[in-house]
Amino acid sequence: MQITVFKRILSAAGAALLCLLLPSCGKGVSYVEDPAEYVNTLVGTMSDFSLSAGNTYPAIALPWGMNFWTPQTGKDGDGWQYTYGAHEIRGFKQTHQPSPWINDYASFSIMPVRLQKGASYEGMLDQDARKSIFSHASETAMPYYYSVYLADHDVTAEITPTDRAAQMRFTYPESDESGFVIDSYGGSVEVIDSCTVVGITTSNHGGVPDNFANFFIVKSDKPFMVAASRGVSDVALAFPTVRGEQVTLKVASSFISAEQAERNLREADGSFDEVCAAAKARWNEVLGRIQVGGGKEEDYRTFYSCLYRSTLFPRKLWEEGRDGKPRHYSPYDGKVHDGYMYTDNGFWDTFRAQFPLLNLVYPDESARMLAGFANVARENAFLPEWCSPGHRDCMIGNNSASIVADAAVKGLVAPADLKALYDALVYGSEHVHPQVKSSGRLGCDYYNTLGYVPCDVGIRESVARTLEYAYDDWCILQIACILGRPQEELDKWEARSHNWRNVLDAESRLMRGRKQDGSFSEPFSPYKWGGDFTEGNAWHYTWSVFHEILPLVVAMGGNDSFEQMLDSVFVVPPIYDDSAYGFRIHEIAEMQVAAMGNYAHGNQPAQHVIFLYDYVGAREKTDKWVDEVRSRLYKATPDGYCGDEDNGQTSAWYVFSSLGFYPVCPGSNEYALCTPLFPKFRISPAGGKAFGAPKSDGNFITYEDLTK
Ligand code: CA
Numbered sequence: 001m002q003i004t005v006f007k008r009i010l011s012a013a014g015a016a017l018l019c020l021l022l023p024s025c026g027k028g029v030s031y032v033e034d035p036a037e038y039v040n041t042l043v044g045t046m047s048d049f050s051l052s053a054g055n056t057y058p059a060i061a062l063p064w065g066m067n068f069w070t071p072q073t074g075k076d077g078d079g080w081q082y083t084y085g086a087h088e089i090r091g092f093k094q095t096h097q098p099s100p101w102i103n104d105y106a107s108f109s110i111m112p113v114r115l116q117k118g119a120s121y122e123g124m125l126d127q128d129a130r131k132s133i134f135s136h137a138s139e140t141a142m143p144y145y146y147s148v149y150l151a152d153h154d155v156t157a158e159i160t161p162t163d164r165a166a167q168m169r170f171t172y173p174e175s176d177e178s179g180f181v182i183d184s185y186g187g188s189v190e191v192i193d194s195c196t197v198v199g200i201t202t203s204n205h206g207g208v209p210d211n212f213a214n215f216f217i218v219k220s221d222k223p224f225m226v227a228a229s230r231g232v233s234d235v236a237l238a239f240p241t242v243r244g245e246q247v248t249l250k251v252a253s254s255f256i257s258a259e260q261a262e263r264n265l266r267e268a269d270g271s272f273d274e275v276c277a278a279a280k281a282r283w284n285e286v287l288g289r290i291q292v293g294g295g296k297e298e299d300y301r302t303f304y305s306c307l308y309r310s311t312l313f314p315r316k317l318w319e320e321g322r323d324g325k326p327r328h329y330s331p332y333d334g335k336v337h338d339g340y341m342y343t344d345n346g347f348w349d350t351f352r353a354q355f356p357l358l359n360l361v362y363p364d365e366s367a368r369m370l371a372g373f374a375n376v377a378r379e380n381a382f383l384p385e386w387c388s389p390g391h392r393d394c395m396i397g398n399n400s401a402s403i404v405a406d407a408a409v410k411g412l413v414a415p416a417d418l419k420a421l422y423d424a425l426v427y428g429s430e431h432v433h434p435q436v437k438s439s440g441r442l443g444c445d446y447y448n449t450l451g452y453v454p455c456d457v458g459i460r461e462s463v464a465r466t467l468e469y470a471y472d473d474w475c476i477l478q479i480a481c482i483l484g485r486p487q488e489e490l491d492k493w494e495a496r497s498h499n500w501r502n503v504l505d506a507e508s509r510l511m512r513g514r515k516q517d518g519s520f521s522e523p524f525s526p527y528k529w530g531g532d533f534t535e536g537n538a539w540h541y542t543w544s545v546f547h548e549i550l551p552l553v554v555a556m557g558g559n560d561s562f563e564q565m566l567d568s569v570f571v572v573p574p575i576y577d578d579s580a581y582g583f584r585i586h587e588i589a590e591m592q593v594a595a596m597g598n599y600a601h602g603n604q605p606a607q608h609v610i611f612l613y614d615y616v617g618a619r620e621k622t623d624k625w626v627d628e629v630r631s632r633l634y635k636a637t638p639d640g641y642c643g644d645e646d647n648g649q650t651s652a653w654y655v656f657s658s659l660g661f662y663p664v665c666p667g668s669n670e671y672a673l674c675t676p677l678f679p680k681f682r683i684s685p686a687g688g689k690a691f692g693a694p695k696s697d698g699n700f701i702t703y704e705d706l707t708k
Contacts, residue, residue: 029680031291036283038304041141044645046084046638051593052586052602054641054650055100056309057082060146062279063286063311064342064365066164066319067253068095071148072109075127076185079103084638088131089150091183092159092168094216094253098313098344098647102388105204106214108184110249112170113236114153115177121227121236124181143308144279160276162267163316165252169272172241179224179238180249188232194223197235198258207390207436209334215261216253248272255329256336260319286311289361289686292658294679301636303658303677306651310357313647314345314369317389328372331390332380340372345647346386348395348534349604351402353652356663359410360703364686367412370404374417377424381431382439391436396461396534397468398441401425405475405667408482410703422479429476441469446516452502455513455521455532463503463511464534464605467544470499474547475667500545501555509556509565510538527598530580535587537576539569539598540606546665549615559616566612570597570625590643594633601629602643607653608664611672614699619673622699626657626674661694661701669703
């Protein structure tokens with residue numbers, strides 16, 4: 001059995017581990033209470049195409065909820081659906097968007113209106129005519145509650161979410177011509193009675209079966225008249241209101257059926273205030289699983305705003321059937337099945353720290369997610385690498401292996417599910433999805449014979465693919481060990497996990513493109529983004545050997561040489577070659593403005609790099625750069641991230657580092673240490689034993705030491 005590779009890493013480092021659990025609370029230091037109040041959902045919204053400060057939107061949602069809601073400042077179809085600098089809101093949208101680059105699907109919006117002189121309900125069907133000016137001064141943005149004053153309509157709108165439903169409360173002025181508009185984004189709406197509208201939205205960007213649909217239902221507590229409609233897709237509903245009159249809508253939807261949507265509507269039973277209180281309690285339960293203490297107020301805001309982002313994705317795509325059991329519409333085979341399903345995630349981003357965070361702190365939810373991914377394996381041949389809601393062609397790697405391995409090593413995957421997942425991973429290592437080239441492994445024939453993906457055979461990002469496939473093979477090895485697979489299978493994965501060596505250029509001590517004939521690519525610039533790499537350059541990708549850092553140290557000439565190369569990342573100027581793209585992509589701009597040389601914390605490939613100093617006994621440099629990144633590149637403000645937040649990954653980095661440890665190699669049980677931001681913390685996983693801050697005289701700690 002070769003499962004204990006991480007132990008090899010530790011013993012080779014000579015790191016003596018000593019772990020003591022601290023008492024739950026020290027003298028005079030108390031933990032943060034009511035953590036939901038520390039979250040600012042507007043963090044990261046001051047972003048655009050050219051420079052991302054997070055590329056987020058204020059998700060009004062429950063943790064991992066099937067539906068999110070957002071105020072909408074952008075037009076329909078604009079991935080930047082809420083931007084901090086915008087002045088007008090066009091509606092409140094049910095959204096499933098994981099990233100502006102993937103965009104939304106199955107969305108629809110609702111907008112309260114009050115006609116001004118000369119306006120018509122007909123006109124309100126136009127998103128430019130119905131939009132209203134607003135100010136952040138009259139906006140409250142919490143995870144469980146959002147409100148804003150829509151000045152042009154003189155209406156205050158409030159929203160509170162459940163997993164699959166929401167309540168909206170509109171406070172109107174005195175008017176004979178009040179009401180609201182429902183826009184199904186090209187779908188259909190049908191008025192059932194004077195208080196009820198049902199609809200179907202199918203908006204998407206491909207990658208789903210033909211029968212894909214989102215069935216929604218809207219119930220008003222005040223009767224309305226149909227005032228205008230556009231085809232079957234949009235409707236304006238009218239009623240008179242007195243000053244201060246409140247109208248409450250209950251809204252729900254389903255990917256299974258209209259009948260299921262009505263069942264999901266029961267989640268919103270009760271008054272607006274009751275639903276809101278339940279939503280807040282849910283967030284406090286989830287955020288409160290990590291209690292921190294002894295820190296600064298401002299850092300608490302950043303910490304819990306990051307933890308909120310780390311607990312939104314992947315979202316539920318399962319619903320509760322008549323018998324209360326989980327069921328889901330499959331975006332893979334178009335059928336309705338029993339069991340769990342989760343979606344909206346780019347594993348290239350989230351395998352690094354976000355899933356490891358869920359596995360450590362939210363093992364109950366992780367276990368359901370992995371049961372869901374096992375269902376994906378049963379419903380089609382491939383695991384996704386980017387799902388939204390089905391396979392999407394985005395990014396590279398085969399990091400579903402990491403998602404499975406990290407959960408499996410922590411004991412969160414049922415044996416039958418693990419076998420189904422393993423079989424899908426084996427299949428994916430030898431095939432590429434016929435339509436979606438990022439699922440499976442593009443270039444696997446080359447990789448499985450040559451030991452690397454050549455840079456001269458028309459497959460872009462060849463070095464990044466090779467490095468990630470090699471790490472993913474190590475992840476598959478961990479799963480194979482747990483399953484007790486035959487030795488020859490273990491030997492195959494073990495051998496392939498060393499394939500990173502095939503793209504390491506000993507002369508430059510950097511990863512470099514390699515041709516089919518074995519020679520390295522010419523010319524070579526470590527500053528060139530893209531090309532043989534993915535949204536990064538050789539300075540970023542050379543360290544993507546998560547599972548064999550010490551062999552990498554040796555291959556690079558030993559501790560001093562490795563440390564010098566790490567130093568160089570931060571010392572070389574932020575120069576770049578963007579010729580592979582033909583323009584400066586936003587990730588390059590974000591590296592430049594951070595003023596940390598060629599270190600690019602705004603994108604994911606380098607986010608573990610700082611912790612590599614731990615492996616060569618230069619812990620003080622880990623601590624120095626962690627402190628600089630934490631204090632300069634994270635804030636609880638609209639420009640609070642230094643690049644795309646990406647489904648909780650960039651946030652999870654902050655959460656881990658604030659607690660004083662980081663999962664450099666997901667799929668192992670090892671964490672690298674840094675100086676924590678908070679002197680005290682307490683993690684209380686549901687059903688597990690609570691634990692506190694690790695104490696070690698080395699640079700590493702294990703999962704067992706932490707949680708025992
Ligand atoms: Ca990114």
